[in-house]
Amino acid sequence: MTPPRAAVIAGASAAGLAAADGLRDGGWTGTITVLGEERRPPYDRTMLSKGLLVQPAAQPLPLRTPEQLAERGIDLQVGHAARGLDIDRRLVVTGDGGVLPYDALILATGSRPRTMTTVDGLPLPGLGTVEDLELLRDLVDAARTVTLIGTGFISLEIAAALRARHVQVTVLGADTLPLAGCLGDQVARWLWDQHRTHGVDGHLGRKVISVGGGPGDFLVHLEDGSVHHGDVALAGIGVVPCDEWLIGSGVRRRGGVLCDAAGRTGVPDVWAAGDLARTDGESPGQTLGFGHWTNAVEQGRNVGLNVARGEANAYHGPRTFWTEQYGHTIRSIGTREPGDLDETVEGDVASGEFVVLHHGRDGTWHGVTACRRDRALRGYRRLLLARAPLADAHALARQQLSSPTS
Amino acid sequence: MNGRTRIVVDATRCQAYGLCVAVHPDVFDVPAGSPIAVVLRDVVDADDVADVEQAVRVCPAQALSLQSAGDR
Ligand SMILES: Cc1cc2nc3c(=O)[nH]c(=O)nc-3n(C[C@H](O)[C@H](O)[C@H](O)COP(=O)(O)OP(=O)(O)OC[C@H]3O[C@@H](n4cnc5c(N)ncnc54)[C@H](O)[C@@H]3O)c2cc1C
Ligand code: SF4
Numbered sequence: 481m482t483p484p485r486a487a488v489i490a491g492a493s494a495a496g497l498a499a500a501d502g503l504r505d506g507g508w509t510g511t512i513t514v515l516g517e518e519r520r521p522p523y524d525r526t527m528l529s530k531g532l533l534v535q536p537a538a539q540p541l542p543l544r545t546p547e548q549l550a551e552r553g554i555d556l557q558v559g560h561a562a563r564g565l566d567i568d569r570r571l572v573v574t575g576d577g578g579v580l581p582y583d584a585l586i587l588a589t590g591s592r593p594r595t596m597t598t599v600d601g602l603p604l605p606g607l608g609t610v611e612d613l614e615l616l617r618d619l620v621d622a623a624r625t626v627t628l629i630g631t632g633f634i635s636l637e638i639a640a641a642l643r644a645r646h647v648q649v650t651v652l653g654a655d656t657l658p659l660a661g662c663l664g665d666q667v668a669r670w671l672w673d674q675h676r677t678h679g680v681d682g683h684l685g686r687k688v689i690s691v692g693g694g695p696g697d698f699l700v701h702l703e704d705g706s707v708h709h710g711d712v713a714l715a716g717i718g719v720v721p722c723d724e725w726l727i728g729s730g731v732r733r734r735g736g737v738l739c740d741a742a743g744r745t746g747v748p749d750v751w752a753a754g755d756l757a758r759t760d761g762e763s764p765g766q767t768l769g770f771g772h773w774t775n776a777v778e779q780g781r782n783v784g785l786n787v788a789r790g791e792a793n794a795y796h797g798p799r800t801f802w803t804e805q806y807g808h809t810i811r812s813i814g815t816r817e818p819g820d821l822d823e824t825v826e827g828d829v830a831s832g833e834f835v836v837l838h839h840g841r842d843g844t845w846h847g848v849t850a851c852r853r854d855r856a857l858r859g860y861r862r863l864l865l866a867r868a869p870l871a872d873a874h875a876l877a878r879q880q881l882s883s884p885t886s
Numbered sequence: 887m888n889g890r891t892r893i894v895v896d897a898t899r900c901q902a903y904g905l906c907v908a909v910h911p912d913v914f915d916v917p918a919g920s921p922i923a924v925v926l927r928d929v930v931d932a933d934d935v936a937d938v939e940q941a942v943r944v945c946p947a948q949a950l951s952l953q954s955a956g957d958r
Binding site: 501524526541542543773774777778781800802804809811813854855857858861 | 899901903904905907908909910911912915916937940943944946947948
């Protein structure tokens with residue numbers, strides 16, 4: 481009798497669990513082992529920088545119940561990291577020195593906050609895990625002023641959450657207008673105005689040169705010579721892939737694990753998904769990473785289905801993300817390419833209720849960003865999925881305006 | 887299976903993110919002020935199923951589940 485085939489998934493979060501479900505949904509009858517470095521069962525990471533930071537003690541929601549895992553025959557091993565990979569013998573080396581043989585391996589170890597240290601080598605806290613959240617809560621409890629370095633989504637969400645706790649917040653970053661690249665100038669300006677209205681102090685468009693001092697009195701030096709004090713200094717300067725365990729393994733990496741749109745890494749039976757993966761774009765040589773939840777889930781599931789069915793279907797679903805700041809939930813579907821025009825087709829950005837299309841000057845339509853128009857979004861999503869031309873989006877906007885759905 | 891499915895929102899888990907609404911607004915809604923999503927049509931037809939299943943997968947709180955309408 482041949483032993484059951486073994487699927488090993490490294491990384492127990494959005495992508496890894498979706499891959500496990502995809503395997504079962506695709507008919508995988510072998511074993512499924514999911515390795516997770518974190519000690520606690522997988523949870524909703526997106527909540528860390530939102531409601532959870534405002535509340536003193538609430539915990540994020542677990543992604544699966546033990547019953548759900550048992551029912552689907554998914555062996556989740558938390559606190560058990562992958563530390564190495566032998567692609568010739570098809571073994572994953574784990575943190576306790578053990579080895580796990582695989583017939584199929586899915587790499588889904590995600591990303592972690594990029595670290596930044598003070599001139600004395602003290603690492604500044606970031607926010608990527610529940611442990612980080614707990615540390616941050618403690619720090620913030622004892623602080624009057626917090627200096628946030630970086631102006632990405634997570635940083636701005638942290639700023640908004642800290643304002644809800646009445647902490648004085650200073651945001652520092654090299655971008656003159658946070659998030660303008662992905663939301664467009666108008667929406668980005670409106671969002672930054674929300675921060676200003678809620679009392680966030682910003683010094684933008686100037687690079688951070690160094691951070692000195694320590695707990696209770698951090699001093700952040702900017703390139704214009706100004707120095708900004710904070711009881712606490714936090715780093716929100718993006719993420720780096722958790723791929724160091726693959727160094728020397730033969731899996732190709734460049735800012736993450738390289739794979740095709742189906743999730744294949746080029747190493748036989750080794751696949752990748754989620755924040756860790758950098759997939760082939762549509763033009764030659766282009767690779768894309770997309771560090772957002774829905775993408776991790778859908779990509780993970782697609783890989784699981786491919787492995788189970790012995791197929792190599794590409795995942796080309798539109799990229800979507802959301803962010804929540806000061807009670808406004810902004811959603812984007814598709815992309816905004818550099819130089820895109822941003823056209824408001826429903827509502828009005830200043831009112832906080834809008835649909836904005838992102839398209840090239842040649843009329844190629846790339847994506848849509850909306851706030852308080854959730855019910856309008858499905859139509860645009862379908863059009864983007866069908867690669868419809870801009871004219872169809874305009875027609876949809878006219879139709880939705882004449883018969884509002886919400 | 888008769889192709890009809892019932893959607894259940896777990897009120898203890900739903901965080902009113904509204905991702906489900908963006909995926910399928912004819913089926914899900916988070917009314918202003920509501921702490922959880924409401925299902926506008928709790929039995930969905932075969933042609934809604936793909937979008938509803940996507941909503942179930944991407945809900946970060948894993949608050950949605952599907953039951954075959956014949957189940958109870
Ligand atoms: C604070 C915060 C807020 C966010 N908010 C949003 C949001 O509002 N909207 C949105 O779309 N996205 C948001 N994101 C991004 C979203 O959470 C990620 O895109 C998503 O979690 C990626 O899923 P993943 O499974 O690929 O990787 P991750 O969630 O990063 O999970 C990877 C897992 O693998 C584990 N791991 C790492 N190395 C190893 C190893 N060697 N062996 C075993 N396990 C390992 C890690 O511990 C981790 O648990 C947010 C992220 C953060 C940090
Ligand atoms: S996506 Fe999930 S958490 Fe969000 S409103 Fe829908 S059911 Fe609730």
